[in-house]
Amino acid sequence: MRLHDLAGNLAVPFSKSASKMADTLRVIAEQRAEFRQVGSGPGSAIEADPSKAGFLMIALALDPVRREIVRKTMLTASLTATGGSCCLTGASDFGSALFSILADEDIACRVDSVSLSDNRASIAFDGSQESVFGAGPAVRTRVSRTVVLDGLLLQGVAQWLKR
Numbered sequence: 001m002r003l004h005d006l007a008g009n010l011a012v013p014f015s016k017s018a019s020k021m022a023d024t025l026r027v028i029a030e031q032r033a034e035f036r037q038v039g040s041g042p043g044s045a046i047e048a049d050p051s052k053a054g055f056l057m058i059a060l061a062l063d064p065v066r067r068e069i070v071r072k073t074m075l076t077a078s079l080t081a082t083g084g085s086c087c088l089t090g091a092s093d094f095g096s097a098l099f100s101i102l103a104d105e106d107i108a109c110r111v112d113s114v115s116l117s118d119n120r121a122s123i124a125f126d127g128s129q130e131s132v133f134g135a136g137p138a139v140r141t142r143v144s145r146t147v148v149l150d151g152l153l154l155q156g157v158a159q160w161l162k163r
Contacts, residue, residue, distance in 0.1 A: 001163050003035070006048040007056065009160060013153055014060040024059055024069060031070040050102035053157055054095060061116045061147040072118065079121050079133035086123065086131040094121040094133040101154055108158035111151040117144060125151075 007021045016024070029035040032055075037046050046052070055073060064072040077095025084092065089107060091097035101108050101123070112124040120134040 001048045001160050002045040003048045003052055003056075004045065006053055006157070006160060010057065010060060010157075016060060023066070024056070027066055027069045028055070028059060028073075048161055050099040050158075050161060051095075053102050053161060054098040057149070057157070058095070058098070058116065061149060062118070063147075076116060076118070076121060079119070082132045082134065086133075087129055088123055088125045088131055097123060097131065097133070102158050102161060105155065105158045105162065108151070108155045111154050113151055114149040114154065115146055116149070117146045120146075 003025070007025055008018070010016075011018060011021050025035065029037070035046065035052065035055075055077065058076050059069050059073040062072050062076060077093065077098075079094040081092055081094075081097070086092075086097040086100075088110065089097045089100035091100055098114065101111055101114075110125045112127065115122045115124070120132070122130055122132045124130045
């Protein structure tokens with residue numbers, strides 16, 4: 001599946017317009033080489049893979065201001081597992097855990113939800129288990145936002161990536 005097609009599929013669940021999706025991809029491509037299209041015409045589209053899909057999903061969930069998209073996404077992806085590794089995937093950081101989930105439909109089917117905020121993330125799975133990511137105490141701000149992604153969304157993305 002092409003990355004632009006995946007972005008189009010994610011527009012509705014993330015409540016983003018087509019122009020917002022295109023702008024987010026453009027900002028990411030400006031700073032991350034693996035998101036840049038090389039050439040034009042048939043065969044030049046960027047293929048979606050679990051790491052690109054996961055990076056895009058984190059960026060869409062956090063929805064930071066334009067100039068902060070890549071920095072905040074990278075910070076969230078690098079949050080370390082509080083127990084040393086994710087109980088579901090064995091990954092030591094949130095990004096790697098999310099990428100592993102999106103790469104394996106069987107693992108994705110075990111996920112109940114993924115919660116993200118600026119300095120915390122968690123993966124709830126198997127009905128009662130949870131892996132938490134984030135170093136130190138939660139940063140308290142006057143206004144904070146936590147986004148919860150349903151496990152069915154992750155399953156859908158894992159399936160789309162297999163096409």
